[in-house]
Amino acid sequence: MRIELVKRTEHSRLMAVLSPVIAVFLTLIAAAILFQLSGKDPLLGLFTFFIEPLTDTWSLQELIVKATPLVLIACGLAVCYLSNNWNIGAEGQFVFGALCGSFIPIVFPDFETVLTLPLMLLLGALGGAAWGLIPAILKTRFNTNEILTSLMLVYVASLILDYLVRGPWRDPDGYNFPESRLFTDAATLPVIGDGRMSIAAPIAVVVVIVLTIVLAKTLKGFEIRVMGESPRAGSFAGFSKKRLTLFAFALAGGLAGLAGTMEVSGSLGQLLPTISPGYGFTAIIVAFLGRLNPAAILIAGLVLALSYIGGEGVQASMGVSDKIAAVIQGLLLFFVLACDTFILYRPRIVPGRSATGSEI
Amino acid sequence: MVGGMKPLAENEKKSGDTAQTDRRASGDVLLDGKSLTKRFGEILANDRVDLRINKGEIHALLGENGAGKSTLVKMFYGALEPDAGEIIWQGKPVQIDNPAAARALGIGMVFQHFSLFEALTVVENIALALPEPGNMKALAKRIESISSEYGLPLNPQDIVADLPVGIRQRIEIVRCLLQEPALIIMDEPTSVLTPQEADRLFKTLERLASEGCAVLYISHRLEEVKRICHHATILRHGKVVGECDPSKETPSSLANMMVGSEVIGVSHSGKAPELGPARLRVADLSAPARNPFATTLNDLNLAVHAGEVVAIAGVAGNGQGELFDALSGEVRVTPEMIYIDGQACGAKSINWRRQQNAAFVPEERLGHGAVPGMTLTNNIVLTRHGTNDGLVSAGFVSEGQSGELEQKVKTHFDVRMSHDNPEARSLSGGNLQKFVVGRELDRKPGVLVVNQPTWGVDAGAAALIRQSLIDLARSGSAVLVISQDLDEIFEIADRIAVISRGFLSEAEAASGMTRERVGLLMAGSAERSQGNDRKAV
Structure with missing residues (x-):
């Protein structure tokens, strides 16, 4: 007996919806096995990881705080991936955007007006976009592989950040700790609720709504989808592949830079040597778990945020390695991509037969 | 070379007709497909197809696009497994699990789209496909002798990228011949050839047939089927709808059998058109x-x-x-x-x-x-978003407008689909072509x-x-x-x-x-x- 994959004539709508659900379910099973193997009670592990964070308001707010940058970045990445541009460097665009957004409160701390925040956000988005445009220009001009260049620029951005907070941008009153000065109130995003949640969250929701409409209803969205699926047909439609590559990278970089600035200005309040627990990479999983669809990315962002908080939870209460969250995120991406196979293929069980051509 | 064909065709006429079944069962059957059935999802691609090929016969397989020709041939070549039915090869039931098994039995195939490495030489390409290529020099000699023997001269050291399509096809054919097949399957072999090259190919096929090798010949070109084929099996919607001796038919009667209705010839209104600027x-x-x-x-x-x-x-x-x-x-x-x-x-x-x-x-x-994974409505937008059809206003695509155009193209050009507004990839080749042409003609x-x-x-x-x-x-x-x-x-x-x-x-x-x-x-x-x-x- 063997299992064959039979190509479907059209996309299966049912599987497109079911695939992420099945993937989450399979991840749960794999996580249970993982807990069992490391000698912990799998049920308790799953509960602590996935359920407990949802039971009190503090962790619910924290969930939204962590989901916000993930959703923003993943929305930009979705545009990249839909148009066949493999931007793996959102982490770098996040960091570089945060740097640019922090320029005013660190270099001109006395510039405190109503314009301070909007300018910071603008600079952050522009900085992220500029960082994103580097691999895009390299790709369109010299045909370099954007996967490699965008990824390598992550490390460049991280090292620039590290240099700045240890060197020129170090807080003069900070006892030589590698941190920038604290942002003034005028440079801090207004807070919502009693935790670390800021107006970054509603901004992310607005971005999701706008992008959903752009992708579904406008010619630009059409262009993005056509170019991703069939570049030859795209050029027949009169769309320019190069211009779209620049657009997608600039948009993704801009949103990542915006997320970076809001993270620094809203949740952290200063620059630190490390400002991201890998949001830019985790957002790749968010984008695919959300089927590259902004509305679904909103939900996927919450699921992945849960994995951060749940990871901390099991680490604190059960003594499991802190790598467990990363492993579970990786498993999730693996299962999502695997389940996606069934959108265009249908499994079929074929009764057993011999493997070689022979006379019966 | 047409003259060379005729005696054979006439022999068929004499022994054919009344005694056809007898003659065809007389023991020289090479391949006998019995009641072969293959289903893809809801589509029955082959429905109890019977096909019998005799030794030394050039057998045409005719049918419209989507009639099930490729499916049938792929089952003979081991690329697909029949859901039901059996294949009898030289009197024994066989199961052909993969192309290697087909080649081992003596079934070779020349594909419509060649599978050659452009950067390699002729002999290297052929060596790659042989189970035991042996010494390259000896192989080059064999290629030279076999190719010239069959009127398909090849220089083994030529690099494929430099060769025209007609020669590339020769490489594929010679590759087949080196394995001494008893049956060669050819899928639309002349679609890439000049008339002169096609003539040369026909001579080769004739020579092969006279040596007892059978040829299963798939073609849309009814003129050439009539000219070179000894027998034809016609498929329609996955079923065998007829067999005939093509030399006794006309291209239009063959076409009628394939389509199942009269094919209307193209009519020119008036002789010479009035030329404008x-x-x-x-x-x-x-x-x-x-x-x-x-x-x-x-x-x-x-x-x-x-x-x-x-x-x-x-x-x-x-x-x-x-x-x-x-x-x-x-x-x-x-x-x-x-x-x-x-x-x-x-x-x-x-x-x-x-x-x-x-x-x-x-x-x-x-x-x-057309974009394969997009619906026809979206594919309308592909070429018409920039023209003044009102499909796009203020950057927004009007789904109503594109849907209306899609309906218009669909009715005017008789585009058939299983359900409303499907993805382009699910249409058959002919229907999608009608859509793609109709989408432009609709604009006059x-x-x-x-x-x-x-x-x-x-x-x-x-x-x-x-x-x-x-x-x-x-x-x-x-x-x-x-x-x-x-x-x-x-x-x-x-x-x-x-x-x-x-x-x-x-x-x-x-x-x-x-x-x-x-x-x-x-x-x-x-x-x-x-x-x-x-x-x-």
Whole structure:
């Protein structure tokens, strides 16, 4: 007996919806096995990881705080991936955007007006976009592989950040700790609720709504989808592949830079040597778990945020390695991509037969 | 060579007809497919198909696109497994699990699209496909002797990239012959050949048949089926609907059997069209090759007038794709190289040209003319978002408008689909072609450039498309058809030019052209004639 994959004539709508659900379910099973193997009670592990964070308001707010940058970045990445541009460097665009957004409160701390925040956000988005445009220009001009260049620029951005907070941008009153000065109130995003949640969250929701409409209803969205699926047909439609590559990278970089600035200005309040627990990479999983669809990315962002908080939870209460969250995120991406196979293929069980051509 | 065929055909006539079943059961059966069934999802691709091939027989397999020919052949070649039924090979039931097993039995296949490594030599390519290639020098000698013996001379040391398509096909055939097959399956072998090359292939097939090797011959070209095949099996909607001796049939009776109804011939209203001004003009068009396997265009000149259909004949890969890309604007050239209605537009975008009421239909319908995974409504937007159809306002795409256009194209061009507004990839080749052509014709373009309008399209759809091209021209548009199908060209063209290695011969009136002359131009005298013209000027 063997299992064959039979190509479907059209996309299966049912599987497109079911695939992420099945993937989450399979991840749960794999996580249970993982807990069992490391000698912990799998049920308790799953509960602590996935359920407990949802039971009190503090962790619910924290969930939204962590989901916000993930959703923003993943929305930009979705545009990249839909148009066949493999931007793996959102982490770098996040960091570089945060740097640019922090320029005013660190270099001109006395510039405190109503314009301070909007300018910071603008600079952050522009900085992220500029960082994103580097691999895009390299790709369109010299045909370099954007996967490699965008990824390598992550490390460049991280090292620039590290240099700045240890060197020129170090807080003069900070006892030589590698941190920038604290942002003034005028440079801090207004807070919502009693935790670390800021107006970054509603901004992310607005971005999701706008992008959903752009992708579904406008010619630009059409262009993005056509170019991703069939570049030859795209050029027949009169769309320019190069211009779209620049657009997608600039948009993704801009949103990542915006997320970076809001993270620094809203949740952290200063620059630190490390400002991201890998949001830019985790957002790749968010984008695919959300089927590259902004509305679904909103939900996927919450699921992945849960994995951060749940990871901390099991680490604190059960003594499991802190790598467990990363492993579970990786498993999730693996299962999502695997389940996606069934959108265009249908499994079929074929009764057993011999493997070689022979006379019966 | 037609003369050489006739005795065989007459033998068949004598023994055929009344005693046909007896003769065919007389023990020289090579392959007997019994009640073969294959289902893909809801579609029954092959429904209890019986096919019997005798030794030394050239057996035609006829049918419209989607009739189930490829499915059937793939089961013989081990690429698909039948759901039911059995294959009897030389008297014994066999199970063919993969192509290697098929080759071991003695079944070889020459594909429509070649599977050769362009950077390797002929002998290297052949060695790769043999289970035990042995010594390369000895193999090269065998290739030389077998290929010349069968009238398909090959130089084993040539690099495939340098060879024209006709020679590449020879490599595939010789590769098959080296394994001493008892049955060779050929899928549309002449679609890439000049008439002269096809003649040579027919001689080879005849020789093979006389040595007892059977050939299963798939072709859309009914003229050649009638000419060389001893027996034909006709498939329609996955079922065998008839068998016949093609030499006793006419191409139109064969076509009727395939389609199941009368195929309406293309009608020209009036003899010579009234020519208007040149609406599409190509002046000294040159373009360098964009990659090592592309063709350079060399000083092409052509004018297509209002009211006429001009056809460009030529063997695949001689610059047709490059010419189309330059005409459509997907590749920009110097402004003065292309004029649409008198306006220099060589450097303008494809949408600018569409706004000048030009329309384009590329050769590849899936992936170039249409996006496979998008619905037909979305595929309407693909080429019509830039024209004044009101599909886009303020950046938003109107789904109602594109849906209406899709319905219009669907009814006018008889595009058949299993449910409303499906993805492009789910349509059969013929139906998608009707859609892609209909999407442009619906605009009543003043200039239409179409590359391979009926490639791989069934007879019914082809007739509809050809008729609509002629009708468009007669209504005052300029129609340029690029095609490899000479039957099609002679059916619809008012004037014919030939493209060869990036050179274009002067367009001549179709009434004064013969197949032989076109064939000679295809084989390279187009470039010489163009070269001479230029020197004379």
